[in-house]
């Protein structure tokens with residue numbers, strides 16, 4: 001596997017996903033690889049070193065791979081004040097990297113904001129559970145046989161990091177792990193209930209996960225609910241129209257015909 005080469009690219013439920021192999025090395029990223037970036041990205045990459053440089057470049061190449069699949073001329077994909085990747089307004093995107101793999105997910109922003117996360121399945125780190133899970137989630141994990149608990153924890157942990165990345169553009173603040181309740185289903189989706197400490201929202205959250213060799217990959221899409229359309233008034237029946245017209249011609253109130261049992265002055269009839 002050549003470092004920084006494409007690992008896979010595919011259309012997924014929430015957009016287009018691309019992955020790039022990373023070298024497990026702190027060596028500076030070769031110039032030939034940096035040359036695949038936009039000039040401004042390359043300049044940013046040169047301010048980084050060690051694994052951070054490798055990860056950052058890998059994430060950009062993955063995001064560029066996903067953007068390329070959407071047939072885009074790619075502008076520089078820099079960083080906002082919170083560390084999130086910056087894409088053109090009409091696109092939403094997210095990055096994750098773990099030692100030997102970087103992934104990038106891109107979608108059209110009119111469909112919502114997206115978040116992606118990659119986590120290693122080993123070594124197990126069950127001790128993180130009380131810090132990242134709500135009491136209901138801990139109870140669900142503890143009800144499982146011991147050998148299934150870690151994957152249940154890391155799946156929820158990864159989902160929450162993907163939720164954070166997708167949610168951040170809406171809330172612009174740190175969101176704690178206890179602000180989302182994640183209930184994975186066996187069909188590779190998960191139910192997510194947000195319990196946002198500052199009461200933002202409502203939001204529609206969709207979540208999916210995939211098991212990769214030795215890893216879990218989670219993807220989240222967050223949207224604001226569609227504005228509800230004003231309710232259309234029911235058309236009055238033709239006969240009611242005629243009656244209303246006759247009533248108006250006779251100097252009566254139209255309201256009278258629409259509210260049986262009420263006289264022209266609006267008093268309840270006896």
Ligand SMILES: CC(C)(COP(=O)(O)OP(=O)(O)OC[C@H]1O[C@@H](n2cnc3c(N)ncnc32)[C@H](O)[C@@H]1OP(=O)(O)O)[C@@H](O)C(=O)NCCC(=O)NCCS
Pocket residue numbers: 055056057059082083084085094095096097098116117118160161162163164165166168169175176177178179180
């Ligand atoms: C920011 C955070 C989610 C990154 O996750 P991670 O597992 O450490 O690292 P990953 O490799 O998966 O992701 C790193 C990428 O996340 C992206 N990212 C960083 N901050 C981000 C933000 N505020 N919004 C969106 N994406 C962000 C960046 O693209 C970064 O890669 P890059 O710097 O190379 O471009 C994590 O460090 C964090 O702070 N988590 C705490 C908040 C949280 O998850 N709350 C749960 C709420 S339910």
